[in-house]
Amino acid sequence: MRGVPALLGLLVALPLIAGAPLAAAAQKGSGSGSGTVADTKARPLPTAVSALTAEDIAAGIEAVCAAAHAKLPAARVLLFGILPRRDEKPPRPVITDRVNALLKDRMNGAAWLNYVDIGDQFRLADGSVNKSLFSDGVHVNARGYELLAARIQAEIATK
Numbered sequence: 001m002r003g004v005p006a007l008l009g010l011l012v013a014l015p016l017i018a019g020a021p022l023a024a025a026a027q028k029g030s031g032s033g034s035g036t037v038a039d040t041k042a043r044p045l046p047t048a049v050s051a052l053t054a055e056d057i058a059a060g061i062e063a064v065c066a067a068a069h070a071k072l073p074a075a076r077v078l079l080f081g082i083l084p085r086r087d088e089k090p091p092r093p094v095i096t097d098r099v100n101a102l103l104k105d106r107m108n109g110a111a112w113l114n115y116v117d118i119g120d121q122f123r124l125a126d127g128s129v130n131k132s133l134f135s136d137g138v139h140v141n142a143r144g145y146e147l148l149a150a151r152i153q154a155e156i157a158t159k
Contacts (some may be wrong), residue, residue, distance in 0.1 A: 054098035081117030
């Protein structure tokens, strides 16, 4: 269980250990631009958050993970997919599913990273969001955190 606070501390500290603002670091890019975690090369950020595409969001998450790996190369990163939101309206938001699919495709090959998508555990059998696991439109409640903690513990135990 000692690893969980360290992991959570790392996630909170990522902007700090990245050294420079992530947007600036991401704009520098590296490698050939293949779009994988081994070659994170993000585009300049759009001026409005609403203009972000699934590709922009996935590239930003990749850049954060790559920056953490560059600073702490011996560390293992456990990355969870984006969870559904309680205020989702049917049909499911395409952007969340697209970001999670991109992350799975691009990041699962990194030896230092394990990508896990548990979004379905926060949905009912019909695919709608299980509102009983959220305290507001976005944040999980105590029961939601129990589900997350159980999966974190299981992932740490198997690695």
